[in-house]
Amino acid sequence: MSTAPSTSPTPGSARAGGPPSDEAPRPAAPAPSPSSWSPLILRLHFYAGVLVAPFLLVAAVTGFLYAGSFQAEKVLYADELTVSAVGDAKLPVSEQVTAAREAHPEGTVSAVRPSPAADATTRVLLSGVKGVDPDHTLAVFVDPYTAKVRGTLEQYGSTGALPLRTWIDELHRDLHLGESGRLYSEFAASWLGVIALGGLVLWFTRRRALRTLRGTNGRRRTLGLHGTVGAWAAAGFLFLSATGLTWSTYAGANIDELRTSLGQATPSVSATAGGDHAGHGAAASAGDAEHGAGLDAFLAAARSEGLGDPVEIVPPADASSTYVVRQIQRSWPEKQDAVAIDPATGEVTDVLRFADYPLLAKLTRWGIDLHTGSLFGLVNQIALMGLALSLVLLIVWGYRMWWQRGRGSAFGRPIPRGAWQQVPPLILVPCVAAIAVLGYFVPLLGIPLAAFLVVDVVLGEIAHRRGRGSGAGVR
Numbered sequence: 001m002s003t004a005p006s007t008s009p010t011p012g013s014a015r016a017g018g019p020p021s022d023e024a025p026r027p028a029a030p031a032p033s034p035s036s037w038s039p040l041i042l043r044l045h046f047y048a049g050v051l052v053a054p055f056l057l058v059a060a061v062t063g064f065l066y067a068g069s070f071q072a073e074k075v076l077y078a079d080e081l082t083v084s085a086v087g088d089a090k091l092p093v094s095e096q097v098t099a100a101r102e103a104h105p106e107g108t109v110s111a112v113r114p115s116p117a118a119d120a121t122t123r124v125l126l127s128g129v130k131g132v133d134p135d136h137t138l139a140v141f142v143d144p145y146t147a148k149v150r151g152t153l154e155q156y157g158s159t160g161a162l163p164l165r166t167w168i169d170e171l172h173r174d175l176h177l178g179e180s181g182r183l184y185s186e187f188a189a190s191w192l193g194v195i196a197l198g199g200l201v202l203w204f205t206r207r208r209a210l211r212t213l214r215g216t217n218g219r220r221r222t223l224g225l226h227g228t229v230g231a232w233a234a235a236g237f238l239f240l241s242a243t244g245l246t247w248s249t250y251a252g253a254n255i256d257e258l259r260t261s262l263g264q265a266t267p268s269v270s271a272t273a274g275g276d277h278a279g280h281g282a283a284a285s286a287g288d289a290e291h292g293a294g295l296d297a298f299l300a301a302a303r304s305e306g307l308g309d310p311v312e313i314v315p316p317a318d319a320s321s322t323y324v325v326r327q328i329q330r331s332w333p334e335k336q337d338a339v340a341i342d343p344a345t346g347e348v349t350d351v352l353r354f355a356d357y358p359l360l361a362k363l364t365r366w367g368i369d370l371h372t373g374s375l376f377g378l379v380n381q382i383a384l385m386g387l388a389l390s391l392v393l394l395i396v397w398g399y400r401m402w403w404q405r406g407r408g409s410a411f412g413r414p415i416p417r418g419a420w421q422q423v424p425p426l427i428l429v430p431c432v433a434a435i436a437v438l439g440y441f442v443p444l445l446g447i448p449l450a451a452f453l454v455v456d457v458v459l460g461e462i463a464h465r466r467g468r469g470s471g472a473g474v475r
Helices: 038-076 093-103 163-174 178-204 218-245 250-261 275-291 295-304 359-372 377-405 425-441 443-469
Strands: 108-113 122-127 137-142 149-155 311-314 323-327 338-341 348-352
Touching (some): 038 163, 038 178, 038 443, 093 108, 093 122, 093 149, 093 295, 149 163, 163 178, 178 218, 178 443, 218 359, 250 359, 250 425, 295 311, 295 348, 425 443
Antiparallel strands (some): 108 122, 108 311, 122 137, 137 149, 311 323
8 A cells, every 4th residue: 555565475385295294185296396496485485474574464454444544534524525415506716715714714725626526525725724734734625516614624645635544544654653664664565576476486386286275274275375365466466566665765766766867757847937927926826825816717727728627726836936737636547737827817837748747657656546546446445455455364374384384393493594505606696686786776675685695694604514513414
């Protein structure tokens, strides 16, 4: 979810070798020769899994809950979201807004979402309401056939999240710790793809001989389950990692900067009112926003430009602004067109079509909506819950392998260090350069990765010198 959400083979992938005494023997098979860089990937995969898995576990559990919150909202808030009886014709939006303001005169109207379906209520969104989070709005739900107010709920975000989904969303995104808490989800998203990719490399190279599950037990069976599920789910984890970073704190800002430099930023409709009507428009817009007058004409103007339901009407932000009517459908096919309407004349002053978005802007929109479970509705949400569950299982199996690997000696016996020395310079040098680039664009991946390699080298050198001093080779 943004998190988010270790993946294919996680903590504790083991060294290829003979089976421990607690495992059933398997038919002899020639193990493939591991490549020179495979031990380094194994060591990185092991430590990344052990250290990052707790963050990934939190992201997976909260992501699972978030994916299920869409359907839970429909049940929990059915009285507010739906009408008691479908009538013959809906009342004008202006009358519905007036009824909402009579019942709730507090705050100001920040947006109106007309009823998008026959049995759906209209939402009148109020900002600046005492007791409501400044980043949220108070949604007043109005029956479009009778103008009866069916209730109020706090709403957050462009997807119209209500209290349950908002609480889970914030838990998944920042653990309810604010901006500092977002570092956890960015850290998890940054490493999710790396662990998944490392697991795939291990699975399809040096782990082929260990895939069989039938007739095995103990650690080898755990490894087989871990690797098989991880290999099947890896593509989903890579996707969640990439899309989760698009709106993270540091990597997200770098991605936005890169998109802007390439001319691929998400465009917005021009909401500036022009001409000699600017002052008059300001006076008209104030009355329109508070009492609903003119909203029907503005909605009709948007309809004439082809904007179908669901839509949101946003009043002018100031004296020089226009009304903006925009589509808010995040399910496939997406509806994201928008128009600006002069409040004085009712004329459309600008039109923005989703079809005209730059390619990267479209991909970002689709990626985020697929990540959050809204693009393909229930199917999308079930798939996300499946990925989250598989990630939880992989983490459990990974830690179990770590424990099983140390049986008879020490708990969680680590992978021997010094593997980086086996990597040929033609591979090692580009890898170092790639880490430097990652450290800039994805700092919560690149910086810990560089620190891991430095610490690994230093500890390995210390152990080597101690072993040489005692006459025994350590590495």
